[in-house]
Amino acid sequence: MPNELAVMARGLTKTYPKASVKALDDFDLDVPVGQVVGLLGPNGSGKTTAVRILSTTLQADAGTATILGRDVAKRPDSVRRHIGLAGQFATVDENLTGKENLTMVGRLCHMSRGTVGARAIDLLGEFGLADAADRPVKTYSGGMRRRLDLAAALVARPPVLFLDEPTTGLDPQSRLALWDVIEALVGAGTTVLLTTQYLEEADRLCQQIVVIDHGRVIADGTPASLKADMGATVLELTLDSPEAATRVATLLGGLANSEPHLLGATVELTVENGPAVAAEALRRIDASSDDLLGLSLREPSLDDVFLELTGEKTDVDAGAVAAGLVQDPAGHAKEPS
């Protein structure tokens, strides 16, 4: 069933009581079976609201959604038997041990006692928590907690998994470890809808990305196609001094879409046809008196895409933006703030 949708949403709209802005506004989403789709957006963009509606813990004001063909509003119990939910807003019990948490969730998913016990031990082993299995969760580190949280979502082997900002607040090492776990799950055929505000995370894990802002989908596609939609490549040239960089920028000005961008001894140009422009740049620098120390062509990062789409910089990964040339929608290069 290659075309079956694991998750489908049409026109979902939600306004929270006591809030005047719509948390979701005519939101559509398709997640094919077996894919990982990333819901990418800044804080307050509606990601969590979408996940809560799709996981039946919140009712939409308008619109419909189905999980494997089951309507979330009309058959919530059936939906709940097919989903796992993990992430920042769904937690584990601090006073229970890791094993007890998994057993509790398994029992509440109506698995038999024997099955649950074996499954809990397997999962704790898989997630590197075997040694901590009989310790209360309050003694766990943040990374261990998130792994247990994810394990709890997997106890009943749900075919569809919702991960709501699974790595928010984790240190880089724990984040990498959790990414490995998620990749393994996907390799085993689980459909995943993942929300994140980390572009790097979406880029690494997701086959499809849906960018959401103010409760609306503002772009979707593969990470590569979103970047290609920028319609440009970034050419980076490194010289031996800022003065040389300035001279080269003047020399190559006409080749770029927009004003060349100077970062110390580096010149960055956003160009249409990367390889051809690079060759021409090399010829011109060769004919000049300056020495080229380095040259690179790179795709725009998802940060560039995100910034162009939302007009806002993500609060994290700003370093990646700072390292690149940032274009505003009008096409003028500007200094990242």
Place this chain on the structure above:
Amino acid sequence: MTDLALAPSSDPKLLSRTKWAVSDIRTVTWRNLMHIVRVPETLFFSAIQPIMFVLLFTYVFGHAIPVPGGKYINFLMPGIFVQTVCFGAISTAIGLSEDLHTGLLERFRALPMSRSAVLGGRTSADLVRNAFVIVIMTVIGLLVGFRPQPSVINYALACVVIMFFAFSLMWGFALIGLSAPTAEAAQLMTFPILFPLTFCSSAFVPIATMPGWLQVFARHQPVTQAVNACRSLMVGGPFTLSSAVWYSLAWSVGLLVLFVPLAIRRYRDLV
């Protein structure tokens, strides 16, 4: 897609739904009781407060409160039992509020478990805790001179009446726990309900000593009925008032009929 084939696709029928609801309530009850095992201080301190009340009323206020036809300690202990379970219901509100705000309820709500299990499991566990405290209080009472009539059956019946009342009150407090903005607020919100109910009742003083307008409230409210029922069954003699048993049971049924659907609806519609 073997996982898809494994998952049951049709909605289960009523009989198996009931079976699973009972199983879910047991699981959640177990989880809440594990909290008492892991944090035994909660049990210890929920017994300390009523013990202090016993000592306070027996040795400080007791001699100033004349009770027609009996010893004050025998008048007092049934009141203490009921007051204890009333204050014990606060933990229903606090516990649910904490589960709500830590995000545990969000996880539960995305599981295919019964919609009544979180509340049923919470109130059941609190009932077990109350039973513990009543046993402790009985021992303390006996130590300071409480002399119930020598009928284990009547004593047990009194405990059933108290526990049933406690159970009905917990569902009201569950509604508070699910509605309060924080666990601390939940606790504070129960006080304006608990203080008039427990102190403007027959728990500590005879109602006849109160001003007339207050007597009207005090005589009919549920805590008084539970206390009178308990006194009648435990002590009997001058305190016999068998009709109170029925009034108390009626109050408890009424509270359950009102609060169980409201609390479950509140749980369903959490935002």
